[in-house]
Amino acid sequence: MAVTVRVPTPLQKITGGKGEVSATGANIKEIFADMEKNFPGLRERIYNEDGELRRFINIYVNEEDIRFLESEESAVKDGDVISIIPAIAGGSR
Amino acid sequence: MGFVNGLRCRECGKEYKTEAKYVCEFCFGPLEVVYDYEGIKKILTREKIASRAPNMWRYRELMPIDGEVTISLPVGFTPLVHAKSLGKAWGMDKLYLKNDAVNHPTLSFKDRVVSTAVIKAKEFGFDTIGCASTGNLANSVAALSAHAGLKAVILVPSDLETGKIMGTLVYKPTLIKVFGSYDDVNRLCSEVGARHNIAFVNISLRPYYGDGSKSYGYEIAEQLGWRAPEQIVVPIAGSSLITKIYKAFKEFELLGLIDGVPTKVFGAQATGCSPVTTAVKEGKKNFKPQKPKTIARSIAIGNPADGFYGIKTINESGGWAEDVSDDEVISGIKILAEHEGIFTETAGGVVISVAKKLLDQGRLDPRKETVLCITGNGLKTQEVLHGHLDEMETIHPRLEEFERVYKKK
Numbered sequence: 001m002a003v004t005v006r007v008p009t010p011l012q013k014i015t016g017g018k019g020e021v022s023a024t025g026a027n028i029k030e031i032f033a034d035m036e037k038n039f040p041g042l043r044e045r046i047y048n049e050d051g052e053l054r055r056f057i058n059i060y061v062n063e064e065d066i067r068f069l070e071s072e073e074s075a076v077k078d079g080d081v082i083s084i085i086p087a088i089a090g091g092s093r
Numbered sequence: 094m095g096f097v098n099g100l101r102c103r104e105c106g107k108e109y110k111t112e113a114k115y116v117c118e119f120c121f122g123p124l125e126v127v128y129d130y131e132g133i134k135k136i137l138t139r140e141k142i143a144s145r146a147p148n149m150w151r152y153r154e155l156m157p158i159d160g161e162v163t164i165s166l167p168v169g170f171t172p173l174v175h176a177k178s179l180g181k182a183w184g185m186d187k188l189y190l191k192n193d194a195v196n197h198p199t200l201s202f203k204d205r206v207v208s209t210a211v212i213k214a215k216e217f218g219f220d221t222i223g224c225a226s227t228g229n230l231a232n233s234v235a236a237l238s239a240h241a242g243l244k245a246v247i248l249v250p251s252d253l254e255t256g257k258i259m260g261t262l263v264y265k266p267t268l269i270k271v272f273g274s275y276d277d278v279n280r281l282c283s284e285v286g287a288r289h290n291i292a293f294v295n296i297s298l299r300p301y302y303g304d305g306s307k308s309y310g311y312e313i314a315e316q317l318g319w320r321a322p323e324q325i326v327v328p329i330a331g332s333s334l335i336t337k338i339y340k341a342f343k344e345f346e347l348l349g350l351i352d353g354v355p356t357k358v359f360g361a362q363a364t365g366c367s368p369v370t371t372a373v374k375e376g377k378k379n380f381k382p383q384k385p386k387t388i389a390r391s392i393a394i395g396n397p398a399d400g401f402y403g404i405k406t407i408n409e410s411g412g413w414a415e416d417v418s419d420d421e422v423i424s425g426i427k428i429l430a431e432h433e434g435i436f437t438e439t440a441g442g443v444v445i446s447v448a449k450k451l452l453d454q455g456r457l458d459p460r461k462e463t464v465l466c467i468t469g470n471g472l473k474t475q476e477v478l479h480g481h482l483d484e485m486e487t488i489h490p491r492l493e494e495f496e497r498v499y500k501k502k
Binding site: 048055056057058067068085086088 | 116117119120121280283357379381382396398442
């Protein structure tokens with residue numbers, strides 16, 4: 001599945017300045033694993049030392065917080081838009 | 094000159110200089126203001142504080158500003174009311190209400206955080222401030238920006254109460270209604286803030302803004318006679334206030350202004366929006382976001398920015414958390430009005446009813462010195478009381494008609 005991932009400003013240094021990149025995978029976990037291949041160093045910014053998503057990062061699939069879905073196992077389909085948003089910025093649907 | 098050393102990430106400890114930044118570039122954690130407590134300790138005493146004017150700037154060394162206090166409205170130093178009548182009804186001798194329903198100028202505790210953010214915005218050279226708001230913040234940003242000569246851009250959920258809209262528009266800000274919940278509005282603001290040179294007080298200036306509410310805690314300690322209460326019940330929205338009140342007590346202890354912090358901190362939410370109280374009751378370290386459905390709009394934040402630290406504060410202090418139904422929110426408002434002559438908004442109703450619930454559960458100790466945090470004014474949200482108060486009769490101006498009605502009472 002090919003999706004678009006919207007990348008927040010602090011992570012754009014890793015994506016070569018790009019605010020949107022494409023990635024493939026069947027769920028969020030696979031999407032981020034795929035991104036790490038193209039943009040090394042991204043993983044440690046999103047996951048903590050224990051391999052959990054960092055507390056203050058919220059992930060959205062098409063505007064829906066993945067905590068309302070299946071968290072990292074949330075399935076994605078072609079054309080979905082994934083957003084990585086700092087939690088302090090707030091926001092759910 | 095101030096005592097701010099810079100900003101530091103609460104999560105990973107990475108340090109930043111004093112700038113309009115709110116999120117750690119490495120781990121996305123929230124940033125907090127770092128103070129030079131050694132320097133403050135050398136000059137700040139109880140006597141010095143007590144000698145100053147009765148407003149929140151009597152604690153200015155502990156506020157995140159670098160220069161002078163550039164607004165002249167006297168914000169803060171609201172009454173700490175000994176609630177004798179309510180205390181009698183509940184069997185509590187030492188029950189107090191910290192009453193920010195009469196905070197100046199817009200009748201909620203938000204004037205504390207906004208006046209801090211306004212001063213900071215001017216220090217940083219912004220000419221426009223903004224906010225996402227459930228109403229109280231909108232009122233405050235509109236009024237204080239007018240006072241300070243700044244422009245304001247305010248975004249609110251489209252279904253906000255009329256009283257809060259009028260109390261914002263009168264100051265002539267740019268006010269925009271947004272379809273969706275507070276959380277949607279807030280998220281839009283963070284996107285706007287990234288693209289436009291607007292200082293969103295509760296986003297871009299959040300570390301400074303949040304510290305303005307420490308003054309609520311300092312005042313409680315000073316007004317109790319320089320000690321922290323044994324129990325405190327705090328309404329939770331974004332979860333910032335509850336962490337800052339506790340931080341205020343801890344700072345006073347660090348500076349030797351009070352002897353210790355015995356305070357158990359209790360969090361209060363409406364059941365229809367209770368991510369933090371649910372997490373505490375389920376023993377979880379972090380919250381799961383919710384989609385709010387409650388009349389307590391002013392605290393209906395389903396995805397609280399500081400929720401994690403709110404839960405941590407409650408647990409570390411040995412406190413607890415509870416939530417109440419919308420009917421209980423209404424009865425809380427009425428109980429406070431009937432016993433103490435204080436008309437609070439829905440958030441205050443939440444606090445009163447949660448306190449009673451905790452008391453009935455044995456979680457709140459009736460013998461201990463207890464402060465209930467009243468943070469907003471009932472005049473702004475009178476709609477919620479429609480159908481919940483006594484009916485009135487209308488009579489002709491004749492004595493016998495008066496006596497007929499009066500006898501029934």
